[in-house]
Amino acid sequence: VGGPVLTSSRSPRVTAARRLAKRAFRSRERLFLAEGPQAVREAVASPGTVLEVFATTEAAARHPEIIDAARVGGATVTPATDGVIAAMAQTITPQGMVAICRFVDVRLDEAVDGDARLVVVLAQVRDPGNAGTVIRAADAAGADAVVVTDSSVDVYNPKCVRASAGSLFHLPVVVDADFDAAVAAGRAAGLAVVAADGAAPVDLDDAVDDGRLSASTMWVFGNEAWGLPDEVLTRCDGSIRVPIHGRAESLNLATAAAVCLYASARAQRR
Amino acid sequence: VGGPVLTSSRSPRVTAARRLAKRAFRSRERLFLAEGPQAVREAVASPGTVLEVFATTEAAARHPEIIDAARVGGATVTPATDGVIAAMAQTITPQGMVAICRFVDVRLDEAVDGDARLVVVLAQVRDPGNAGTVIRAADAAGADAVVVTDSSVDVYNPKCVRASAGSLFHLPVVVDADFDAAVAAGRAAGLAVVAADGAAPVDLDDAVDDGRLSASTMWVFGNEAWGLPDEVLTRCDGSIRVPIHGRAESLNLATAAAVCLYASARAQRR
Numbered sequence: 359v360g361g362p363v364l365t366s367s368r369s370p371r372v373t374a375a376r377r378l379a380k381r382a383f384r385s386r387e388r389l390f391l392a393e394g395p396q397a398v399r400e401a402v403a404s405p406g407t408v409l410e411v412f413a414t415t416e417a418a419a420r421h422p423e424i425i426d427a428a429r430v431g432g433a434t435v436t437p438a439t440d441g442v443i444a445a446m447a448q449t450i451t452p453q454g455m456v457a458i459c460r461f462v463d464v465r466l467d468e469a470v471d472g473d474a475r476l477v478v479v480l481a482q483v484r485d486p487g488n489a490g491t492v493i494r495a496a497d498a499a500g501a502d503a504v505v506v507t508d509s510s511v512d513v514y515n516p517k518c519v520r521a522s523a524g525s526l527f528h529l530p531v532v533v534d535a536d537f538d539a540a541v542a543a544g545r546a547a548g549l550a551v552v553a554a555d556g557a558a559p560v561d562l563d564d565a566v567d568d569g570r571l572s573a574s575t576m577w578v579f580g581n582e583a584w585g586l587p588d589e590v591l592t593r594c595d596g597s598i599r600v601p602i603h604g605r606a607e608s609l610n611l612a613t614a615a616a617v618c619l620y621a622s623a624r625a626q627r628r
Numbered sequence: 629v630g631g632p633v634l635t636s637s638r639s640p641r642v643t644a645a646r647r648l649a650k651r652a653f654r655s656r657e658r659l660f661l662a663e664g665p666q667a668v669r670e671a672v673a674s675p676g677t678v679l680e681v682f683a684t685t686e687a688a689a690r691h692p693e694i695i696d697a698a699r700v701g702g703a704t705v706t707p708a709t710d711g712v713i714a715a716m717a718q719t720i721t722p723q724g725m726v727a728i729c730r731f732v733d734v735r736l737d738e739a740v741d742g743d744a745r746l747v748v749v750l751a752q753v754r755d756p757g758n759a760g761t762v763i764r765a766a767d768a769a770g771a772d773a774v775v776v777t778d779s780s781v782d783v784y785n786p787k788c789v790r791a792s793a794g795s796l797f798h799l800p801v802v803v804d805a806d807f808d809a810a811v812a813a814g815r816a817a818g819l820a821v822v823a824a825d826g827a828a829p830v831d832l833d834d835a836v837d838d839g840r841l842s843a844s845t846m847w848v849f850g851n852e853a854w855g856l857p858d859e860v861l862t863r864c865d866g867s868i869r870v871p872i873h874g875r876a877e878s879l880n881l882a883t884a885a886a887v888c889l890y891a892s893a894r895a896q897r898r
Binding site: 494495499521600601602603605616621623 | 761765766767768769770771791793798799833836870872873874875876877878879880882883884885886887890891893894897
């Protein structure tokens with residue numbers, strides 16, 4: 359990394375990056391921070407996403423391929439001190455590297471079309487770590503898209519970006535979606551809209567056995583604490599629960615979502 | 629709740645409770661804190677576990693059944709102010725209630741015997757939230773026991789207790805286990821010892837199809853960042869990976885564990 363090293367945490371560029379910790383600033387600028395080499399690596403692999411990378415000399419030397427990819431993609435690369443990186447980042451360990459990224463979300467009609475076989479809707483999910491972990495699980499299970507409703511956490515929250523482990527850059531993500539519009543798009547694309555609900559009469563094993571999960575599915579996952587409200591459940595085509603074989607009252611949202619999505623992936627691929 | 633209200637955060641009883649934030653003190657006293665009504669409810673339902681409950685007047689009025697169960701179980705119930713509860717607790721929202729609990733772990737030979745069909749081993753897991761979430765998923769999937777090796781996080785860490793959502797009190801948990809002893813106990817109990825490993829040649833779908841997952845299984849899960857080291861892998865009977873259908877590099881440890889355990893539960897119960 360060449361050029362003058364950014365050393366002052368009070369530089370206007372640092373202040374501008376730090377502001378991206380706040381959702382209002384992110385929304386206005388349509389920019390967010392990717393923190394740490396893993397996230398920056400995935401961001402620079404996504405064409406047109408990264409505006410600027412800030413890296414310590416040590417981090418740049420450790421990850422030359424990230425710096426090269428950033429330059430090839432047209433991003434500015436600025437050397438900075440550990441103190442400057444720490445001042446920009448929200449996470450505890452940015453490991454010497456952050457990137458300012460353009461929003462990557464897409465429109466609902468781009469994400470959910472007739473080719474989609476497995477789509478995830480996050481309705482009223484409030485915990486950013488859970489949201490990011492579900493995006494990662496959706497990516498791993500081969501989902502075509504994730505739709506985040508307007509009453510949910512901001513996917514560009516640093517904790518969500520971190521928990522997604524790069525998956526935010528891998529598959530189409532829709533944000534601020536109206537729930538009814540998401541359901542309508544799913545139905546129009548031929549997907550069955552299925553709510554994950556702990557009180558559903560049908561469990562996941564039954565749904566695999568009766569062939570239901572072999573169909574193209576839009577899974578709807580709700581809030582960790584209170585699940586899905588009735589007005590959401592009634593708009594879905596059906597609901598399925600993850601069976602609880604032991605004494606736990608429920609599963610964590612992200613683990614429940616992973617179990618459901620992998621059950622669908624297996625059923626659809628057989 | 630009767631009796632004098634504990635109002636001073638500098639009371640020796642508060643200091644004693646607060647010390648339980650440190651692993652060394654927990655280990656010495658063999659005591660830990662359950663924080664918040666959900667955890668305290670599960671703790672008092674576990675006979676002989678709770679020594680003392682501290683609750684605000686408001687929390688006690690909101691959850692009279694917890695206070696009753698604590699008294700029936702022989703626990704002391706002490707009214708305290710919000711400030712005192714907050715001073716004792718490590719979590720952000722203890723919601724007016726904490727309990728001092730005896731360690732609940734059991735011996736390896738009690739947890740893993742000939743009746744066990746599904747056992748979880750956590751080897752070198754360092755993140756307390758992940759460990760707690762796996763314990764919760766193991767409980768939900770109907771596992772018989774969780775064995776935590778001596779190189780892993782302390783399950784009595786407040787973040788682990790919280791993430792387990794009561795499951796720490798539901799199923800037998802072994803702590804500080806020697807890995808070789810855990811594997812030997814599993815084999816003696818007739819369990820196949822299977823490592824979850826992203827580089828395994830066999831994936832979960834294959835293992836379901838070829839009948840392998842229908843057998844009694846001891847699943848071994850490793851560290852979030854580096855997985856399982858070779859010296860652990862070579863001691864297992866085999867390894868299985870969760871298939872990655874999309875572009876994610878891997879799954880979060882707890883979501884991967886949930887997918888594996890539910891695959892086993894389904895295969896064993898058919």
